[in-house]
Amino acid sequence: MQERSKGCKKSIVMGLLSEGSPLNWEETKRYADHVRKHGIIQFLNIYHKVKDRQKDVLKWGDEVEYMLLSFDHEHQKVQVLLHGEEILHELQNRGEKTNPNHPTLWRPEYGSYMIEGTPGQPYGGTMADFNTVEANMKFRRQEVSFLLKANETICTITAFPRLGCHQFTQPVYEPKPVESGASKSLFFPDEAINKHPRFSTLTRNIRHRRGEKIAINVPIYKDRCVSSPFVEKFVNGDGETARATKPDHIYMDAMGFGMGNCCLQVTFQACSISEARYLYDQLATICPIVMALSAASPFYRGYVSDIDCRWGVISASVDDRTREERGLEPRKHSKYRISKSRYDSIDSYLSKCGEKYNDLELTVDDEIYKQLREGGIDHLLAQHIAHLFIRDPLTLYAEKINLDDANESDHFENIQSTNWQTMRFKPPPPNSEIGWRVEFRPMEVQLTDFENSAYVVFVVLLTRVILSYKLDFLIPLSKVDENLIVAQKRDAVRQGMFYFRKDIYKAGNPVVDGCACTQNGIDLxxxxxxxxxxxxxxxxxxxxxxxxxPIINSYLENMEVDVDTRCSILNYLKLIRKRASGELMTAACWLRKFVSDHPDYKQDSVVTEKINYDLMMNCDQIAKGLCDCPKLIGVPISKPKYSDGKHNTV
Incomplete structure (x- = not known):
């Protein structure tokens, strides 16, 4: 959820987007303790100003990340279009810079072929708002389409199937692994990274802090004609590449292979800090379930993989831990052994109900924990923040070193926003009307606005049900982590089994006023x-x-909902219900079937240029409502019409 803020840049999924002169890693490292120290002071200042804030109204919003594609119909190929910055500039000039009440907001994303769109204002607490989500998403798609050429399109695919393949960008750029650059990738040219200095600085500093290139290995799908073992040889490979690659895996070596994918996120404003902590915990258990339900990324670097979700790929793509921190070498120079990438699942619950289920070993900065406790922060929140702050800042601007800690939060956000976890607990910005928020982050983006709306509405309704019925989904956090591993596997929706709490009505009152997660004093x-x-x-x-x-349906029966809104909601829930039952395919399953059924496919797990062209053309037609896809979406109540702003229908 993004709110307008006077006179300042907005934060985006990648974190705080500031202007200025970025420091290199060695310079940033010198200021790491300074950033941590003042980040904690800033958090304490915010906390004590707003800790007792109550009765904020429900506000929520979605974030959709989009890719720009360029079709070469003559040669039947498709490439990612590296015009994101120009398109973004035009969208902002036509939108929010002209009209502060414009219905959409646009922000940059990691890839120069990507942009992020959100509603111009957050949605409120009325049921009728659920009936405006899809219309707003359609409007976003049309806004961008109006600025594109006839052979260009905007699409919502999680992972471009041939990202990193030869000449996958338009204009074409070749990677330069031996030259001084941000990623030094064999496959991903720096020109595919957004031109804003934050993104290339992140890429370079992650690699420098890590001490070696990013290494991502995704298991290949062992179709009938895949060699065993499957081993690639790279023309420009070196000793580092040889050490990093694994047999029977698809190898990738750059941040762009993860952050260059797209996702769908939802942010909620809670009425108080206690409610935000309660929602954070309860939704954390739902993350693996919705991740599997939204699975949409089976292809990487032109190959069919044996996974359906991007999460592990993006986790590895920003893993800045040194070999010592990863436990690969004895610890001599590193302060901590760190069990996860900074893009991963949460490591501790925040509510008192969740305390006894915090069964993961939590690495914290002891000095920061002590500082927080002495500053009046309770144990659970203090250990959460002290855990986030074991990380170093990854980007720092020369102009942003010395700040007014009473009125600014850049140092806190520097660390907070580069801990990319399944859930994010978000304090209000300084001197803002925005309340305590939680961000739900595990979803893969879907092909159509209808599908994306369905997932957003489902998650938002689930928060209303959790609060209204005082539900309790909590299980040991180690089991949630196990669920997350299962969720990413091929066809997890139909094949996977997930740990879930059996009796979700035992909680009594929510932890807004304390903890009631035991019955008659008996621990679970x-x-x-x-x-x-x-x-x-x-x-x-x-x-x-x-x-x-069924619980959501029971909730809806007790709500006053107009007929049109109720029809839309039921249509969305029908999609979720049928995806869960296997009656409808997930996007990942549908994409796999398209490739396996393609006449050019040779059972070798290769997504050729021609297969990719036909697939992306089909995806584009489905997104625009020009062809039906009943196995993926079912039969909509009314066929959506798509307009690019130039013609009545396309």
């Missing part, structure tokens, strides 16, 4: 959760679990 044990299919979790199974959608 392993018998209180069980392995369930996603079909059971979403749709319910008699005698096992009531199902999230």
């Amino acid at each position: 044990d392993s018998e209180e959760y069980a392995l369930m299919s996603i079909d059971t979790i979403i749709n319910g199974k008699e005698g096992v679990f009531p199902g999230l959608i």
Whole structure:
């Protein structure tokens, strides 16, 4: 959720987007303790100003990341279009810079072929708002399409199938791994990185801090004609590449292979800090379930992989831990052994209800923890912040070193916004009307505005149900981590089994006023959760679990909802329900089937230029409502019409 803010740049998914002169890694490293020290002071100042803030109204908003594509119809190929900055500039000039109430906001993203769109104002607490989400998403798509040429398009695909393949960009740029650059990738040219200095600085500083290039290895799908073992040889490879590659895996070596993918996110404003902490914990358990439900990225660097989600790829793409921090070498120079990348699942619950389920070993900065406790922060929140702050800042601007800690939060956000976890707990910005928020981050973006709206509405309704019925989904956090691993596997929706709490009504009152997560003083044990299919979790199974959608339907029956809005909501929930049951395919499953059924596919797990062209053309047609896809979307109640702003329908 983005709110307008007078006289300042907005933060985006990648973090705080500031203007200035970025420092290199050695310079940034010298100021790391300074950033941490003042970041904590800034957090304490914010906390004590707004800790007792109550009764903020529900506001929420979505963030959709888009890719720009260029089609060469003569040669039947498609490339990512590196015009994101120019398109963004024009969108902002036509939109928010002209009209402060413009219905959309546009922000840069990591790839120069990417942009991010959000509603111009956050949605509110009325049921009718659910009926405006899809229209706003359609308007965003049309806004961009109006600025594109006939052979160009905007699409919502999670991972471009041939990202990193030969000449995958338009204009064409070749990677320069031996020259001084940001990524030194064998496959991903620096020109594909957004020109804003933050992004190339992040790329370079992650590599320098890590002490070697990024190494991503994704298991290849072992189709009938894939060699065993599958081993690639690279013309420009060196010793580092040889050490980093694994047999039977697709190798990638740059931040762009992760941050150059697209996602769908939702942010909620809670009425108080206690409610925000409660929602943060409850939604953390839902993250793996929705990740599997939204699975949409089976292809990497022109190959069919054996995974369906991007999460592990993006986690590895920004993993700045040294070999010592990763436990690969004895610790001599590093302060900590760190168990996860800074892009990963959460490591601790924040509410008192969740405290006993914090069964992961948590690495914290002891001095910062002590500073927070002495500053009046409770144990759970203090350890959360002290855990985030074991990380170094990755970007720092010369103009942003010395700040007014009473009125600015750049140093806090520097660390906070580069801990990219499944959930994010977001304090209000200084001197702002914005309240305590939580961000839900695990979803893959879908092909159509209808699908993206369905996932957003489902998650927002789930938060209303959690709060209204005082539901309790908490299980040991280690089980949530196990679920996250399962969620990324091929066809996890139909094949995977996930730990989930059996009795979700035992909580009594939510932790807004304390903790009531035991019944008659009896602690929960392993018998209180069980392995369930996603079909059971979403749709319910008699005698096992009531199902999230039946609970949402019960909630809706008690709400006053106009007929049109109710129809839209039920249509969205129908999609989620049928995806969960396997009646409809996930995007990942549909994409796999398209490739496997293509006449040019040779059962070798290769997505050729021609296959990719046909696939992206088909995706574009589906997104514009020009062809039906009942196996993916079902049969919509009314066929959506698409306009590019130039013609009535396209």
